[in-house]
Amino acid sequence: xxxxxxxxxxxxxxxxxxxYYTDVRRRPLExxxxxxxxxxxxxxxxxxxxxxxxxxxxxxxxxxxVSKRVGNVAYVLELPQxxxxxxxxxxxxxxxxxxxxxxxIAPTENVGIKDSLSSE
Numbered sequence: 714x715x716x717x718x719x720x721x722x723x724x725x726x727x728x729x730x731x732x733y734y735t736d737v738r739r740r741p742l743e744x745x746x747x748x749x750x751x752x753x754x755x756x757x758x759x760x761x762x763x764x765x766x767x768x769x770x771x772x773x774x775x776x777x778x779v780s781k782r783v784g785n786v787a788y789v790l791e792l793p794q795x796x797x798x799x800x801x802x803x804x805x806x807x808x809x810x811x812x813x814x815x816x817x818i819a820p821t822e823n824v825g826i827k828d829s830l831s832s833e
Contacts, residue, residue, distance in 0.1 A: 742805045744788055749776040749811035752790065752803065776811035 744750060751773035781789040786805045 742808075742810075744779050744782070744805070744808070744810065746779055746782060748779045749813075750779060750788075750790070750808040751776050751811055753807045753809070773809065776813075 752775075753772060754774055777790040777792060779788050780791045783789055783802055787802050788805065788808070789802050790808075792799060792801050
C-alpha cells in the first residue's frame, strides 16, 4: 500500500507540473458578436477549397464577421458563397482576432493579373 501511495503522489506531481506548463502557453480567447476574425486553415491543408496547398499555403484567410456564439468555445462566421460547402461553426482555437478596420478589406474576386504578373 505504501508503494501505491508513492506512485499516486508522483503521478499527481507530474500532472501538476504538466498543467503548469500548459497553462503558461494557453491564452484565453473570447469573441463578441460582430467582431472580425481571421480563420485558421492550416489543419485542413489537404482541402483545395482554401487555395494553394503545401509548404507555401496561407495559415489564415481573410477576416470574417462573427454572427453568432454557440456555447462557450464555438462561433458561427459569415462565410461567402464560395465557402458554402464548409460548415460555418468553428472552434475558438481556429481563429484569431482581426485588429484592423474591416472597411479596408480588399475584395479578392476581381483581382486581374496580367501576363506580366502585375495587377492594378
